[in-house]
Amino acid sequence: MTQRRNRLSPLLVILILAVTVASQSCGSDTNNNPTPVPSPQQPGASTVIVQIQSGASGKTTDAFGTYPLTIQRGQTVQWVNQDNISHTVTSTSGAKSFDSGVLPPGGQYSHQFNDAGTFDYACQIHPNMVGQIVVQ
Ligand SMILES: [Cu+2]
Numbered sequence: 001m002t003q004r005r006n007r008l009s010p011l012l013v014i015l016i017l018a019v020t021v022a023s024q025s026c027g028s029d030t031n032n033n034p035t036p037v038p039s040p041q042q043p044g045a046s047t048v049i050v051q052i053q054s055g056a057s058g059k060t061t062d063a064f065g066t067y068p069l070t071i072q073r074g075q076t077v078q079w080v081n082q083d084n085i086s087h088t089v090t091s092t093s094g095a096k097s098f099d100s101g102v103l104p105p106g107g108q109y110s111h112q113f114n115d116a117g118t119f120d121y122a123c124q125i126h127p128n129m130v131g132q133i134v135v136q
Contacts, residue, residue: 047110050131052081052089052103057126064089064131068118073135076112081105086125093120 048071056063064079071077079089081103089100089109097119100109113119113135123129 047076047078050077050079052079052083052087054083056083056087056123056129057085058128060128061130061132063123063126063129064121067130068132068134070134070136071113073116074112074114075135076110077133078108078110079103081107087129088124089121089131090124091119091121092130093118 048069050064050066050069053059053063053065061067069077079100081087084105086102086104086107088102089098089111090096091098098111098121100107102125103109113133116135119133119135121131121133
């Protein structure tokens, strides 16, 4: 009787181990797949600086430098107000996808463009100041 028990117990131990290992690997699978958190910037994406020109309130397509400005999807445009009065960077095409609000002299505003397309914008204080971003 004792001999039979001794022969059976190693098999029982192996079975218990197998079940334990299987349940552990199931648990670690869910732990290895956390909900992806959207990163503020895609890997390798860069920032393109746009300088709001001095005397921009009297300018049109040259108020924001290069017109149109062509960038790649995922890149961020950073506007820097180099003028001595306030301006805004406000999208005018389609749904207003970006709006800096009032940018005082030296003020900065950044927006990341994740979708391809042509995006027009203007200064709300001086609507003659227009810019265009082409995202490829
Ligand atoms: Cu302005």
